[in-house]
Amino acid sequence: MRILFSALPAGGHLRSLVPIAHAALLAGHQVAMCTPATAKAEVSGYGLAHLPAGRDWVAEQISRAAHETELPADHPERLTRHLATEGYPGPEALRTARDILTHAETWRPDVIVRENAEFGGYLAAEVLGVPHVSVGASPAYMDTALLAPGLDAGRAALGLPADPTGSRIHAYLHAKLVPPELDPGEPAIPNARSYRQTNPTRPGERLPDWVSELAEPPVFAAFGTMYSKLAAWHPVIRAVIAGLGLLGRPAVVAAGVPTAPFEPAPPNVRLVERIPQPPMLECSALFLHHGGFNSVRESLRLGVPMVIIPWVTDSLLNARKCAEAGVARALYQDDLTPESVRWVCAELLAEPKYARRSAAVRRRILTLPPVDELIADIVELAG
Numbered sequence: 038m039r040i041l042f043s044a045l046p047a048g049g050h051l052r053s054l055v056p057i058a059h060a061a062l063l064a065g066h067q068v069a070m071c072t073p074a075t076a077k078a079e080v081s082g083y084g085l086a087h088l089p090a091g092r093d094w095v096a097e098q099i100s101r102a103a104h105e106t107e108l109p110a111d112h113p114e115r116l117t118r119h120l121a122t123e124g125y126p127g128p129e130a131l132r133t134a135r136d137i138l139t140h141a142e143t144w145r146p147d148v149i150v151r152e153n154a155e156f157g158g159y160l161a162a163e164v165l166g167v168p169h170v171s172v173g174a175s176p177a178y179m180d181t182a183l184l185a186p187g188l189d190a191g192r193a194a195l196g197l198p199a200d201p202t203g204s205r206i207h208a209y210l211h212a213k214l215v216p217p218e219l220d221p222g223e224p225a226i227p228n229a230r231s232y233r234q235t236n237p238t239r240p241g242e243r244l245p246d247w248v249s250e251l252a253e254p255p256v257f258a259a260f261g262t263m264y265s266k267l268a269a270w271h272p273v274i275r276a277v278i279a280g281l282g283l284l285g286r287p288a289v290v291a292a293g294v295p296t297a298p299f300e301p302a303p304p305n306v307r308l309v310e311r312i313p314q315p316p317m318l319e320c321s322a323l324f325l326h327h328g329g330f331n332s333v334r335e336s337l338r339l340g341v342p343m344v345i346i347p348w349v350t351d352s353l354l355n356a357r358k359c360a361e362a363g364v365a366r367a368l369y370q371d372d373l374t375p376e377s378v379r380w381v382c383a384e385l386l387a388e389p390k391y392a393r394r395s396a397a398v399r400r401r402i403l404t405l406p407p408v409d410e411l412i413a414d415i416v417e418l419a420g
Contacts, residue, residue, distance in 0.1 A: 038067070038070050038147065038149045038413065038416060038419060039064050039066070039067045039069075039144065039145060039146045039148075039171050040058075040061050040146065040147065040148055040149075040150060040302070041067075041068075041069055041070075041071060041088075041137070041141075041146035041148070041149045041150070041154050041158070042054050042057070042058050042065070042068065042069070042070045042071065042085075042142075042149075042150045042151070042157030042158075043070070043072070043090065043133065043137065043149060043150075043151040043152070043157055043161075044070065044071075044072050044076075044151065044152045044155050045072070045073075045095060045152065045296075046072045046073045046075050046076035046079075046093050046095070046096070046260075047095060047153050047262050047263060048079065048156060048331070049259075049261060049262060049329050049330065049331030049411065050152045050155065050173075050331070051070075051072065051079060051080065051152070051331070052236075052237055052331055053068070053152050053172055053173040053214060053330075053331060053334070054150065054152055054172060054173075054200045055085070055154055055171065055233070055237040056234060056235045056236075056237050057150065057212075057408055057411060057412070058070060058083075058085050059083075059084075059085075059153065059237070060408040060409055060411070060412050060414075061210045061412050064409070064412050066416075067085065067376045068085060068352055069085070069086040069087070069088050069144060070085045070086065070087055071087075071088045071089075071090035071091075071133070071136070071140065071158065071214075072086070072087065072089070072090065072091070073089065073091045073092055073093040073407030074089040075093040075094075075096065077089065077229060077406055079259070080402065081127075082239045082240070083237065083239055083240075084240060088137075088140045088144065088228070089130050089136065090127060090133045090136035090137050090157060091130075091133030091136055091157055091236070092129060092133075093407040094124075095124075095263065095360070097262055097364060097371025098124075099210070100187055100266075102267060103237050104268055105267075105268060105269055106268045106269060106271075107269060111238055113132060113289070113332075114291075116270065116350070117349055117350050118183070119167050119193075119345075120154075120179075120183060121179050122183050122186070122352045123184040124182075125154050125155075125156055125179065125184070125187075126156050126184045126185075126186075126187030126188040126191070127190075128191075129157075129310070130155075130156035130157045130159075130160060130187075130188070130191055131157070131190070131191040131194055131195070132157070133156075133157025133158070133160075134156075134158075134160035134161040134162075134164070134191065134195065135195075135244070136157070137149070137157055137158060137161035137248075138161050138164060138165070141161065141165055141233070142166075144416075146162075146165070146167060147167060147419040148167055148168045148170065148245055148415055148418060149161060149162040149165075149167060149168075149169045149170070149172045149336070150169075150171075150172060150204070151169065151170070151171055151172070151303065151414065152171070152172050152173045153171045153172060153173045153179075153211070154179070155172075156184075156188060156191075158343040159171070159186070159188075159194065159205075159206065160191050160195060160197075160224045161175065163192070163195075163197055163205060164196070164197065164317065164320055165196050166257055166291050167419065168210075168415075168418040168419055169208075169209055169302055170210045170211070170212060170415055170418065171206075171207060171210075171211045171212070172211075172212045172214065173213075173214055176193065181202065181204075181206060181262050184203055184206060185200065185201055185202065185203035185206075186201075186243060188203070188206070189201060189202070191231050192193060194385075195241050197224045202287055207226055207228050207229070208228070208281075209228060209231075209418050210228050210229075210414060210415070210418060211227070211228055211229040211230070212229075212230060212231075212232050212411055213229055213231040213232065214231075214232065214234035214334050215231065215234075215333070215334050215337060215402070216231055216236075216398070216405065217229070217231055218230070218401060219333075219337065219358055221289065221391060221400070222312040224374065226298075226377070230391060230393060230406075230414070231328070231405050232405055232406050232407070232410065233340070233402055233403060233404075233405040233406060233407050233408065234338060234385050234402075234408070235333060235408065236282075236314075236315035236318070236335045236338055236339070237315070238316060239316055240311045240351075241311075242316070242367040243313070243316070244312065244313060244316050244317060244320075245312070245315055247307070249318070249373060250322065251287040251400060252286075252287055253286060253287060253322070254287075254320055254321055254322035255285070255287040255288050255289050255307075255320075255321055256281055256286065256288040256289075256321065256322060256324075256325060257288070257289050257290075257291075257317050257318065257321040257323070257325070258277050258288065258290045258291065258324075258325040258326065259290075259291040259293070259312075259314055259317075259322050259325075259326055259332065260273070260274065260291070260293050260326060260327045261293065261326070261327050261332065262293065262294070262329050262332060264292070264293070264348065265292055265293025266294060270348070271299075271314050273300065273370065274290070274292055274299055276297055276374060276375055276378055277290060277325060277346075277378055277398055278290055278302055278303070278306055278308065279303070279375035279378070279380070280289045280374070280375040280376065280377070280378020280379045280382070281303070281305070281306050281382065282302070282304075282305060282306050282375070283303075283326075283375055283376065283379035284305075284378075284379045284382050284383060285305055286305065287296060287307070287320075288292045288305060289306075289307045289309065289317065290302070290307045291306070291307050291309055291310070291312045291314070291317075292309070292310055293311065294310065295310055295311070296308045296309065296310055314332070315335055315339075317346050318335055318341050319339055321341055322341075322342075322386060323342055323343070323344065323382060323385055324336045324341045324342070324343045324344070325342065325344040325345075325349070325378075325382065325417045326343065326344075326345060326346070327345070327348060327352055328338070328346065328347040328351070328352025328353070328355045328356045329344055329351075329355075330343040330351055330355055331396070333345075333359060335357050336364075336395075336401060337364065337395070337398050337399065338399065339399065340392075340395045340398065340399035341395060342364055342365065342391040342392055342394075342395045343359060343364060343365035343366075343380075343395075344365065344366055344367075344368055344381055344382060344385060345347075345359060345360075345365050345367050345368070345369060346367075346368050346369070346373065347369065347371065348370065356409045359369075362394065362398060363390065363391065363394035363399065364391065364395045364398055365391075365393050366381050366385060366391075368381050392411065
């Protein structure tokens with residue numbers, strides 16, 4: 038079979054599909070990944086064929102706001118609504134769909150598998166008359182009432198009938214990568230099934246030697262591929278670095294951008310621009326992050342308790358779900374100081390219930406059907 042994958046170019050969106058694409062290759066299927074050209078190196082680094090599709094509009098939006106040190110108080114709400122009504126389902130999805138349809142003239146897919154925020158793959162599959170499978174987070178803010186109008190504009194432009202209720206969005210299969218009880222949008226997604234995800238690493242990827250010399254499992258902090266590029270997020274990074282300095286135990290902070298603006302770091306804090314996240318999590322006692330779904334699922338998979346500093350889109354929902362499950366504490370920006378970072382990290386490290394509950398969720402994940410079974414389900418859909 039030919040299985041075509043589509044994703045936004047952000048690392049967390051792309052990484053959710055990588056283990057599925059690898060499993061499909063191992064099962065003998067032909068695989069290609071459609072993303073904007075900016076993600077070609079990352080796709081190729083995972084050993085996957087890349088087909089350029091769409092434009093990196095997310096990076097362009099971040100670039101426009103990158104130097105703003107203060108954003109309006111309603112920025113999180115406005116951005117969340119924009120992404121759900123115009124960003125994800127809007128003109129850029131149509132642009133991506135048209136590029137995929139051009140590739141499909143020679144690379145003819147039997148099925149299209151997309152990460153759940155990328156809708157060009159959905160539109161292209163509807164035109165081609167092949168099944169489409171969505172994978173990953175299903176945040177409640179992306180409900181069909183918000184998505185359907187933007188997607189219907191794309192459907193009309195491609196000659197498809199209207200779908201005002203959004204019934205076609207998840208018409209075949211939605212693959213969750215966490216247990217249903219930890220998915221914020223679980224009740225709203227039809228045809229959903231949970232699978233046991235794995236955390237991908239690139240060939241040759243390894244941690245630096247100094248990690249082995251840490252006196253004990255560190256607190257690890259990282260902020261995704263987008264937040265760190267915003268000057269408005271930099272006070273959060275500074276507060277985290279200072280708070281982990283007060284904590285006293287070994288800590289590793291991946292700033293996501295050049296580290297000069299945040300130096301010097303306290304002696305117990307190793308400050309880096311980037312570090313491979315999945316292997317770093319394997320040796321960490323606690324993970325402090327921004328609440329992106331990729332960071333949540335990778336931490337849950339390894340049973341690492343979390344401190345989540347939520348800001349926009351699904352991070353608020355993810356923080357609440359994880360706190361309710363007893364695997365995390367949320368630390369909101371209004372309460373964020375070096376002292377509050379030290380206090381909440383110290384609490385999670387000292388209180389065994391967080392590690393016990395995180396281990397229990399990990400065991401729950403290990404009981405889910407493997408990715409191989411997802412590939413079998415995809416093959417069955419395509420007949």
